[in-house]
Amino acid sequence: MNRILFEPRELQSDGTVTLFGTRAEHIRAVLGAEPGRVLRVGLVDGLAGMGRVLACDQETARLAVTLDEMTPAPWIDLLLAVPRPKALKRLWAQLAALGVGRIVLLGAARVEREYFATHWLQERYYRPLLMEGLSQAGTTALPQVTFERRFRPYVEDRLDTDFPDSARLLAHPGAVARPTGLAAGARILLAIGPEGGWTEFELRMLEARGFSRFSLGTRTLRTDTACVALISVLAAAFVWGDGEPLTMVARSTAGGEA
DSSP: OOSEEEOOOGOTTEEEEEEEEEHHHHHISSSSTTTEEEEEETTSSOOOEEEEEEOOSSSSSEEEEEEEOOOOOOOOEEEOOOHHHHHHHHHHHHHHHHHEEEEEEEOOSSSGGGGGGOGSSSHHHHHHHHHHHHHHTOOOOOOOOEEEEEEHHHHHHHHHHHHSOOOOEEESSOOOOOOOOOOOTTEEEEEOOOOOOOOOOHHHHHHTTOOEEEEEOOOOOOHHHHHHHHHHHHIIISSSSSSSSOOOOOOOTTTBOO
């Protein structure tokens, strides 16, 4: 953990937090923290800062925290055809660490129905993995996750409402197609299909709603590999390519920007 995260409900009125379980164990066993040690901390969907260890034993760690730092804002959203459960499990932490803000997990023609039955779509299983990714990256903005089983009704009826101003890119294997016309720092909506690819019908529907094709080549990649590769290429080109830092924001516990 590069930053110890805690929930708003854990922050006491006196500016202290008491941590249990994995976080307390990490502080004690991995960081070797003793009273007086200062650690990097962050409030989920809020500010980051430093925490001074007040007490640490076999089960708990108590810290006095100061929150006065903003962390990088999410810069990309995903419209993601539901992948195989094993791939989805591997993806959660990676997506959070890479700066994804919203994840819409979508049914598609080549998505197996049983994929929607996996426990990796249940918040109590995927949320700890998102938190793991945030802790690794040292950020605090928890990705928002929604599920849409039916491709056409979502794309036709709700996509524009959910993402009214995004620059839209459509990932699909084929001849190399580089993203163009995106300003540095633009909020991007990236559509990534199943490992079998989007169908022609799905491609036409997405392109009719402003998506431009984006491809790394003809290789068919596993979903988790494709997500990391595509997001990394976009980050290099449009987020860090001009040498400017990411926009810094702090989000309130209600999910809005502060």
